[in-house]
Amino acid sequence: MDLLANLALGFGAALTPLNLLYALLGTLVGTLIGVLPGIGPVATVAMLLPVTYGLPPLTALIMLAGIYYGASYGGSTTAILVNLPGEMSSVITVIDGHQMARQGRAGVALCVAALGSLFAGCVATMVIAAFAPPLAEFALRFDAAEYFSLMVLGLVSAIALAHGSLLRAVLVTLLGLLLGIVGTDPNTGIARFSFEIPELMDGIGFVAITMGLFAFAEIAINLESAARRGAIAERISRLWIGWPEFRQAFPAVLRGTAVGSILGIFPGGGATLSAFASYTVEKKVAKDPSRFGKGAIEGVAGPESANNAGAQTSFIPMLTLGIPSNAVMALMIGAMIIHDIQPGPDVIRKQPELFWGLIASMWIGNVMLVVLNLPLIGIWVRLLRVPYRLLYPVIVLVCTIGAFSANNNMFDVWVAMAFGALGYVLLKLDCEPAPLLLGYILGPMLEDNLRRALVLSRGDFTVFFTRPVSLAMLLAAAALLALVLAPAIRRRRDTVFAERE
């Protein structure tokens, strides 16, 4: 009953007209920057931080939190409509979401993303309310060895992302890993593969890679074939989700929510991994995995729920321990300190209205996102009927601005163009760009944690097997690998036998 009393306190604090206004403002701004590539929630929150000095602390936090999950929602919109992931977490949504749009089901995809996110957000908020402190303590036990094994598990699941050739998926993932190596060596500080170009010392920018691989490459392919040069979708079936689709999507939403809620609590990459993990799960449990990559609704419903749940539960380490799990959380801590609030375990005790008010506002923010975005679906979808010759210059323009504004540097625009060329070649060779991006995102984390674990163990490789959580994840990775490889091996044996006969 404590929980209900606390939530009542929270809703009492969050449901003032001022707080509602700023929750709306935050989600609105967040959705907007999520739709625009290049401008991420980090930059936006940093710029708006001074504006919040004059606001009451709870109001300020409500607005900043709204920007954060608004951005992750807005990112999915562009992923579905124009094959452009606005945020790291929506890379996966591109795979099936954009295919749905091509089939004229963009409205359904957007609708499922919105409702899935709402459901996941509500559940994750409950998780925070009920279990935040013990979960945070659990997340703290994750050392470098555990993170390494988690990343191995993530990488193995990258293979499941591919539809079609397993070999191609592996090769493309390896290419992504190699690209992730570019930049400064984490242990010695020596520049690797930077070819004396200073801009490459920090590695290749995520924004530039995604713009190139997804947007530019897609445009090049589209312009090539006359059939795809028309509007993205001539006929649009329905805007609203139907009952059979709902029945298909709902279990995926449930699974995605569970995956996201768990992975979100781990600082550093947990929330990003959750969308990838959820897609893998969906593909594994599906009766007919071949539908994935061709517009499977579960491929949108699962990852979208997972990334929103992950975004929500990533508040746990920040709220309970004062440890930021990503850059936005670090800024929120900055905002709290400006208001003389020391983030950490004391917040729940000393300022319960603030703690529970923020939790309640997540709920309110999620509802607002849906209220805000469902009417927009009709408008977004109409965008798809715009002739492609008008649409693609706009996409190129927006992407170029996005690539430039990530670091205010022209270099990233050239990088984006180079990756556009690479992406075109990959698509021509029937290779998927998504596993490449996963390799590129996970590679540096994998290396970083592997080497840190080895520094901490003074070079003893057995740490990965003697720590139970790490061992469990490595075993899971091995099992998944066996599961993926078994059919391939069996098939080859079948063909071998067939040839003998």
Place this chain on the structure above:
Amino acid sequence: MERGWRSTMQRWCLGVAMLACAAAALAQTYPSKPIRMIVPWPPGGGVDTAARLISQPLSERLGQPIVIENRPGVAGNLGTAQFTKEPADGYTLLMGSLSPNAVNPHLYSKLGFDPVKDFEFVALMYYVPSFLVVPANSPANSAKDLVEMARKNPGKLNFGSGGVGSSQHLFGVMFNTAAKIDAVHVTYKGTAPAEAALVAGQIDYMIDPPTALPFVTSGRMKALAVASKQRSVSLPDVPTLDEVGIPGVYTSTFYGIMAPAGTPKPIVDRLNKEINAILQTPDMQARLAKASAQSHNWSPQEFADFVKGEIERYREIVRLSGAKQVD
């Protein structure tokens, strides 16, 4: 043709005349258009915070907007190098700081700028000390305990940092050298993950800027000493390292406004006067105290001498850290 040439000539003369007038009237009319402030880091970090803290009150005093431009990359080098190529007219300023302006000259062989010759040092904003922090459950309750622990187990203890050549790394080397202990350096990607690892007890100690203070007040970390000449206003009970017999470890992570070399002196002086006046306001002083930050009301010359002293000091520290020179 003739006519065209003459009009070009006329325009050219006019231009020269205007430039001359402009230079004379500079001190009175500056600033007459918006000012850009380059932050060579992404939004949200310490340097960005310093820039956003000063930009609002400074633009009110100057009567022109100040636009902050984030140009991150290579530990501040990219944006700083680009900044030094901007015109020296007072309309482009830099939020300078320890890493690019005093440490990186010793870390990078191709810096793209000269840390002394390419700058006019306008005004120090403030500097912050760092603290020797350990996890809450650490057996060490004083700096002396920690040093004893480290001496009994040479090479067994781990100290963390936000990366090779980061301030925590160099401060850790300074501390280890002064305390004559041997410990292993563990890198993290930034300060926040390193602090999380310390809270979880995965590393043994760290010389950390005031970002660690919330963890100390919430009881997740213990602050054993402060690495500065005076005790910190935020934690007055914590002794300095000098007091506990580990002398000479002074960490002052500074933030200050700089202009490209050749910026007219009247402009530099005007900016220095306004910035110092802002820093002396009670509201600003209260904010600085909260962050353990110290301002000094220094002249441009005093600020320049301070930075030059830091550049010299870090030459040896970088060498001791073993961080390699990179292109």
